[in-house]
Amino acid sequence: MNKFQINAPGKVILHGEHAVVYKKPAIAAAVGLSTKLEFYPQPESHVAVFILDSLNCTYEIQLQQFNEFVRDFRVKYPESKLECTAKLLEDVRVVIAKQFESGTTNSPKHLQSQKTFLSIYFLLAGTVLAAPDTELTLKTGFKVHIDSEINIGSGLGSSAAFGATLAAAFLIITGHFDEKTYTKLENKALISQWAFELERIMHGTPSGVDNTVVTYGGMLRFVKGQGFQTIKIQKPLNIMLVDSRVNRNSADNIAKVRHLWETFPKVVDSIWNTCEEIVADAIPLYENFGNAKDDSERFEKLERLFQINNELLKAVGVTHPKLEQIFAIAFKRGFFSKITGAGGGGYAIVLLPENYESNQVYWKLKEELESAGFGVQATTAGGEGLRIKTLED
Numbered sequence: 001m002n003k004f005q006i007n008a009p010g011k012v013i014l015h016g017e018h019a020v021v022y023k024k025p026a027i028a029a030a031v032g033l034s035t036k037l038e039f040y041p042q043p044e045s046h047v048a049v050f051i052l053d054s055l056n057c058t059y060e061i062q063l064q065q066f067n068e069f070v071r072d073f074r075v076k077y078p079e080s081k082l083e084c085t086a087k088l089l090e091d092v093r094v095v096i097a098k099q100f101e102s103g104t105t106n107s108p109k110h111l112q113s114q115k116t117f118l119s120i121y122f123l124l125a126g127t128v129l130a131a132p133d134t135e136l137t138l139k140t141g142f143k144v145h146i147d148s149e150i151n152i153g154s155g156l157g158s159s160a161a162f163g164a165t166l167a168a169a170f171l172i173i174t175g176h177f178d179e180k181t182y183t184k185l186e187n188k189a190l191i192s193q194w195a196f197e198l199e200r201i202m203h204g205t206p207s208g209v210d211n212t213v214v215t216y217g218g219m220l221r222f223v224k225g226q227g228f229q230t231i232k233i234q235k236p237l238n239i240m241l242v243d244s245r246v247n248r249n250s251a252d253n254i255a256k257v258r259h260l261w262e263t264f265p266k267v268v269d270s271i272w273n274t275c276e277e278i279v280a281d282a283i284p285l286y287e288n289f290g291n292a293k294d295d296s297e298r299f300e301k302l303e304r305l306f307q308i309n310n311e312l313l314k315a316v317g318v319t320h321p322k323l324e325q326i327f328a329i330a331f332k333r334g335f336f337s338k339i340t341g342a343g344g345g346g347y348a349i350v351l352l353p354e355n356y357e358s359n360q361v362y363w364k365l366k367e368e369l370e371s372a373g374f375g376v377q378a379t380t381a382g383g384e385g386l387r388i389k390t391l392e393d
């Protein structure tokens with residue numbers, strides 16, 4: 001088995017957050033920050049070791065016990081493979097609970113790591129059970145090192161990136177495909193599908209947009225429950241991600257907006273209709289951006305759509321004084337910005353023009369945001385999805 005490396009990006013929502021909950025379209029894109037997984041075979045070992053930098057902890061799976069678990073599961077459910085993910089999850093929960101009770105695993109961030117370890121064990125067992133070799137067992141150990149540039153739990157899709165890298169690694173070691181053939185459509189679909197399973201562990205009822213964006217990359221239009229369409233962009237968009245450093249909870253914000261909708265259904269529905277029009281007007285701008293030498297007119301139109309979209313999000317009450325401070329600083333310097341995701345804190349995105357780095361005002365903006373205590377990262381929206389490369393010795 002080879003050493004290999006897998007990178008998967010996070011995601012941002014460009015338009016349609018919240019409206020998407022009410023069956024309106026949204027646009028999401030791969031963000032230029034990624035999670036990196038490195039896989040090292042350990043032929044002399046019988047342990048799978050996971051070094052998780054973001055959680056500052058390590059998780060070990062003893063392969064002998066793992067293989068027994070898989071064997072027992074096959075005996076219990078001889079007829080089913082992938083169809084029984086719910087049953088598999090139930091059984092894996094028992095294993096992980098026992099490991100935590102007996103202290104064989106311990107981690108400083110108990111709750112977070114419990115879900116992570118559950119996801120790892122579940123995904124490994126699931127990919128072994130669904131392997132082309134129906135009797136597969138894991139004979140030799142390996143080491144997996146995962147670190148990430150994506151802030152965890154802040155709406156940038158860290159769990160989908162984590163899930164997609166793990167799924168791809170496990171699908172390789174269980175013989176579904178290799179470091180070259182992963183690009184085939186059916187293999188990407190398999191990665192996204194398993195990353196979705198992991199999203200279900202993390203969120204309960206995910207829309208499926210995060211695992212799709214991180215696997216395939218680019219920009220997508222999506223409607224909840226209706227699937228995805230690729231937006232054929234010419235090149236990724238430059239954006240600045242600004243971290244308000246205010247903790248937010250997506251579920252609370254979604255509930256708050258729902259309450260407003262229940263109180264004033266016609267008013268809020270008309271906001272969602274406008275959000276839908278924003279998506280419709282934005283798509284041709286994104287598709288043609290980068291086509292012409294002078295894109296400035298398109299860029300200015302996009303800026304206005306960003307501004308209108310942001311005002312609508314503010315109207316449904318998902319802004320925060322810290323986000324307002326970011327919008328004011330950006331606007332003062334001539335940049336347009338908006339909330340991305342659930343709001344109430346979390347991130348804002350600022351649209352950046354071509355060659356922004358040679359623009360003095362950009363550096364002033366960055367400096368002012370940083371000295372006001374915000375986290376600032378210039379990156380892209382709409383770049384590459386998951387990729388795998390073999391590592392040399």
Ligand SMILES: Nc1ncnc2c1ncn2[C@@H]1O[C@H](COP(=O)(O)OP(=O)(O)O)[C@@H](O)[C@H]1O
Pocket residue numbers: 035052053054055112113115116146147148151152153154155156157158159160162202203
């Ligand atoms: N790099 C990582 N290493 C370990 N676990 C991770 C990593 N990234 C994400 N996770 C898992 O995903 C969870 C975050 O998921 P979630 O709350 O959906 O945040 P996000 O919006 O960033 O996807 C974490 O609690 C952790 O269990």
Ligand SMILES: C[C@@](O)(CCOP(=O)(O)O)CC(=O)O
Pocket residue numbers: 013016017018019020021154155156207250254340341342343346
């Ligand atoms: C508010 C919402 O539209 C986006 C969720 O935001 P976040 O990615 O959790 O920040 C909810 C959803 O799409 O499920």
